[in-house]
Amino acid sequence: MIFILIFLNLSCELESQRSRPSYYSNGKFGEFEPYVRSFDSNYYRYTGKTLPLDNLEMEFADSASSGSDRAVGECNYRTRKIKVIRKYWQSASSNERTIIIYHELGHCYLRRGHKSDKSGSMPLSIMYPTIKTNNFFQDNKQDYLEELFTGNTSQFSSLVYHQQLALKEESDDKDEETFCRH
DSSP: OHHHHHHHHHHHHHHHHHHSOHHHHTTTTGGGHHHHHHHHHHHHHHHSOOOOGGGOEEEEESSOTTOOSSOSEEEETTTTEEEEEHHHHHHOOHHHHHHHHHHHHHHHTTOOOOOOOEETTEESOTTSSSGGGHHHHGGGHHHHHHHHHHOOOGGGHHHHHHHHHHHHHHHHHHHHHHHHHO
16 A cells, blocks of 8 residues: 555656646746746646747847837747847836747747737737737736737727727716816
């Protein structure tokens, strides 16, 4: 009986070591690592699959290869190399950093292009072409993650409805205010 318990405990330890990717233990992703781990974990949560991140390269850059002074990151699909603009990263909030890494990994691993769908001023995807998502990310994080990993946007429908209702009420109030001034 004791032998069986020791064997099971040893088996579990070996399994956990075996399933832990080596790229996490060697610190390959440096400052980006918590964001890459988070992406990897969420990818598994939504798809039940693991990502082959061993060929991912990430580095800081002083400017984008495209020459754009507005880019904060870029992904080379072919080489799976992500560059993040150092100046922007240094001043970015944790949410902005998450959005940058998820957006670029969305390009490199999910093969997602930019998605410009909005509800009012709210982008409906992390794959929105600008970092504008940051204004809405914290309150709608699960919705953004579901859209990123599944492509589904229906979870935004109740949010969109409530947002439109609030805008209508605001518009009605403005009409009322205008009416009262005459």
